[in-house]
Amino acid sequence: MKTTRSTAKPVHKPAFANGDDIQIPVFTLLKPDGTLYAGAGQSSLERDTARRLYRAMLYTRVLDERMMAAQRQGRLSFYMQCTGEEAAVVGATAALDDADMIMAQYREQGALAYRGFTTEAFMDQLFGNQGDPAHGRQMPIHYGSRELYYLTISSPLATQIPQATGYAYGQKLAGQGHCTLAIFGEGAASEGDFHAALNMASVHKVPVIFLCRNNGYAISTPVTEQFAGDGVAARAFGYRMQSIRVDGNDALAVYEATREARRLAVEENEPVLIEAMTYRLAAHSSSDDPSGYRSKKEEEAWRKKDPLRRLQRWLLDLGWWEEAEEQELVESLRREVLDTMKRAEKRRPPALETLVTDVYAEVPPALREQFDELVAHVRRHPEAYPRSAPWLDADQADDALQDDPSAHDGEARP
Amino acid sequence: MSRMNLLQAINNALDTAMAADPRVLCFGEDVGVFGGVFRATSHLQEKYGRERCFNTPLVEQGIVGFANGLAAQGSVPVAEIQFADYIFPAFDQIVNESAKFRYRSGSLFDVGGLTIRAPYGGGIAGGHYHSQSPEAYFAHTPGLTVVVPRNPHQAKGLLLASIRSPDPVIFFEPKRLYRAAVGEVPDEDYQLPLRQAEVIKAGEDITLLAWGAQLEVVEQAAEMAEEAGISCEIIDLRTIVPWDVETVASSVLKTGRLVVSHEAPLTGGFAAEIAATIQSRCFLYLESPIARVTGLDTPFPLTLEKEYMPGPLKVFEAIQQTMDF
Numbered sequence: 001m002k003t004t005r006s007t008a009k010p011v012h013k014p015a016f017a018n019g020d021d022i023q024i025p026v027f028t029l030l031k032p033d034g035t036l037y038a039g040a041g042q043s044s045l046e047r048d049t050a051r052r053l054y055r056a057m058l059y060t061r062v063l064d065e066r067m068m069a070a071q072r073q074g075r076l077s078f079y080m081q082c083t084g085e086e087a088a089v090v091g092a093t094a095a096l097d098d099a100d101m102i103m104a105q106y107r108e109q110g111a112l113a114y115r116g117f118t119t120e121a122f123m124d125q126l127f128g129n130q131g132d133p134a135h136g137r138q139m140p141i142h143y144g145s146r147e148l149y150y151l152t153i154s155s156p157l158a159t160q161i162p163q164a165t166g167y168a169y170g171q172k173l174a175g176q177g178h179c180t181l182a183i184f185g186e187g188a189a190s191e192g193d194f195h196a197a198l199n200m201a202s203v204h205k206v207p208v209i210f211l212c213r214n215n216g217y218a219i220s221t222p223v224t225e226q227f228a229g230d231g232v233a234a235r236a237f238g239y240r241m242q243s244i245r246v247d248g249n250d251a252l253a254v255y256e257a258t259r260e261a262r263r264l265a266v267e268e269n270e271p272v273l274i275e276a277m278t279y280r281l282a283a284h285s286s287s288d289d290p291s292g293y294r295s296k297k298e299e300e301a302w303r304k305k306d307p308l309r310r311l312q313r314w315l316l317d318l319g320w321w322e323e324a325e326e327q328e329l330v331e332s333l334r335r336e337v338l339d340t341m342k343r344a345e346k347r348r349p350p351a352l353e354t355l356v357t358d359v360y361a362e363v364p365p366a367l368r369e370q371f372d373e374l375v376a377h378v379r380r381h382p383e384a385y386p387r388s389a390p391w392l393d394a395d396q397a398d399d400a401l402q403d404d405p406s407a408h409d410g411e412a413r414p
Numbered sequence: 415m416s417r418m419n420l421l422q423a424i425n426n427a428l429d430t431a432m433a434a435d436p437r438v439l440c441f442g443e444d445v446g447v448f449g450g451v452f453r454a455t456s457h458l459q460e461k462y463g464r465e466r467c468f469n470t471p472l473v474e475q476g477i478v479g480f481a482n483g484l485a486a487q488g489s490v491p492v493a494e495i496q497f498a499d500y501i502f503p504a505f506d507q508i509v510n511e512s513a514k515f516r517y518r519s520g521s522l523f524d525v526g527g528l529t530i531r532a533p534y535g536g537g538i539a540g541g542h543y544h545s546q547s548p549e550a551y552f553a554h555t556p557g558l559t560v561v562v563p564r565n566p567h568q569a570k571g572l573l574l575a576s577i578r579s580p581d582p583v584i585f586f587e588p589k590r591l592y593r594a595a596v597g598e599v600p601d602e603d604y605q606l607p608l609r610q611a612e613v614i615k616a617g618e619d620i621t622l623l624a625w626g627a628q629l630e631v632v633e634q635a636a637e638m639a640e641e642a643g644i645s646c647e648i649i650d651l652r653t654i655v656p657w658d659v660e661t662v663a664s665s666v667l668k669t670g671r672l673v674v675s676h677e678a679p680l681t682g683g684f685a686a687e688i689a690a691t692i693q694s695r696c697f698l699y700l701e702s703p704i705a706r707v708t709g710l711d712t713p714f715p716l717t718l719e720k721e722y723m724p725g726p727l728k729v730f731e732a733i734q735q736t737m738d739f
């Protein structure tokens with residue numbers, strides 16, 4: 001039995017290797033000004049997809065601006081922006097089949113925007129109200145959508161990466177030609193789960209694409225303190241996996257790289273690692289202040305590489321987009337986000353019973369007992385529980401009316 | 415004495431430990447230049463250099479494994495896990511390694527110098543993954559010491575004692591109180607005893623037992639009870655394991671009643687262990703069943719966090735029911 005793939009001849013002096021002889025280039029098509037590099041061939045991105053892609057990037061930018069402002073006004077407990085990384089996230093999503101699975105980290109709302117997650121769905125999750133399918137159990141930005149093939153976000157880092165390998169192995173067995181895209185940051189790629197995921201994907205020939213958003217920072221920790229090797233892309237070689245480094249602010253390049261990665265995954269059962277080189281223009285989250293660990297000058301340099309401007313220029317040059325159209329769209333998106341937010345803020349909180357449902361498929365008797373005690377307690381002290389006490393009777397009415405769809409319009413009731 | 419919040423007291427304890435012993439190292443995610451996401455390690459890198467206070471890659475199992483190795487070598491690592499909710503990738507290193515290093519080698523090797531710090535607990539709108547109280551998982555592992563402070567003065571003295579303890583310690587910090595709890599803290603180097611509970615208020619009718627941030631809640635409930643004419647004795651357990659059975663048992667022998675409260679879920683929570691031991695020690699003296707006021711047997715929620723939490727009203731009702739039994 002051979003114990004390695006190597007066919008190198010034996011040597012008779014110690015020969016060490018650290019991989020420095022392997023240089024991984026950055027694949028890029030659009031220059032920062034949005035014109036094509038001389039060597040860039042014909043793009044396979046078609047007009048309708050290109051417009052959909054750019055629209056989702058714009059939507060994400062508008063959503064992030066509005067919701068960060070709302071957080072600053074104290075209307076929202078927490079928020080995370082995708083700003084600066086829209087091309088990496090949306091470009092990759094656009095290259096997939098809409099029924100391919102996406103398992104993201106938490107900064108990938110652009111993928112949902114591309115797939116048509118509604119503003120109402122965004123707002124209901126952000127405000128944790130009755131319309132949120134996860135019943136306000138998770139912090140804002142922990143979206144999920146079964147119909148859009150987007151796994152509900154989990155805050156612990158990197159846990160979704162080996163899950164993506166497993167999910168994709170199941171997709172391979174199902175034989176319907178689908179794959180899974182795992183998206184994560186370069187910080188998360190330090191977790192053991194990342195390495196386990198890549199190794200298993202390679203060993204079992206799984207149709208999975210690992211997309212690392214190398215955005216320079218894991219909260220405050222710069223990449224120089226995260227790894228000593230050549231980024232994340234080089235790690236694939238240790239697992240004999242296909243790997244590519246792409247300009248993450250170039251939506252066109254991300255699209256083309258992911259399209260080819262998908263072909264390798266689905267047609268040849270070759271997992272692929274994509275490292276998208278980008279920059280987190282915003283703070284890590286609304287709880288973070290980057291002025292403590294990076295310079296304004298550095299941020300400004302990256303602001304000039306804005307992925308939106310770059311793709312916009314390309315679209316304008318092709319005549320596939322118009323400036324006036326953009327102005328109108330941005331204004332209408334802002335209005336839509338604001339109006340929907342106002343409605344979502346007013347929707348009632350999730351029913352008290354959602355505290356104990358979904359823990360198990362059925363509520364166990366001991367937990368049912370805890371819940372009954374809680375209900376009795378809330379009834380004795382309604383003033384202390386303004387989020388649930390006013391609705392206790394309405395909840396019971398809901399149970400009684402559950403066959404009547406009009407009773408579940410989700411709007412606030414007196 | 416200086417007025418400090420709980421974070422400043424932690425920072426001061428780390429500073430004191432690093433100044434007193436060059437073998438003390440502080441590291442974890444974002445603890446270097448930035449001083450940690452909560453700023454518990456502020457200025458330590460500036461003062462003691464990058465060799466002794468540094469950022470690690472984002473890998474909890476690596477952080478604790480690395481810390482185990484350092485401790486085995488004779489260094490005194492103080493590893494930060496950014497949130498207690500994120501300690502689980504390191505569970506193997508803690509449960510199978512830290513806890514058993516000494517036992518499996520017959521004291522040839524030990525990791526007694528190890529301290530793992532992690533912010534725990536709810537009340538900050540953190541949802542499932544920024545709110546949990548995982549002390550019971552670790553309390554089930556012989557070999558570990560688990561410590562939880564309730565205020566700035568306790569935090570500094572207990573953390574210094576933990577760092578210098580001959581056993582590995584997990585030090586859970588009540589993050590809800592990081593900035594909210596402010597008090598007088600001695601400037602000098604001092605330690606408070608591990609494995610010793612503290613009676614923080616004497617009373618006659620009922621014993622209330624808690625730890626960390628939950629003491630604030632229990633104190634509010636005790637005030638309501640006192641208004642209703644019930645005299646409460648309040649005990650801070652401080653060290654979860656190995657725990658101070660004597661202090662709790664002697665209080666319950668006096669009052670005949672016990673309410674234990676924690677944020678973690680009821681089933682398998684540390685209150686269960688306390689109730690079992692105390693009923694066996696104090697059976698003939700108990701006037702009523704030992705009551706537990708805890709989180710629900712569910713993951714930690716967000717919008718309905720207040721309903722989940724064992725707040726003062728729930729503790730007060732448990733006191734009343736215990737008195738009226």
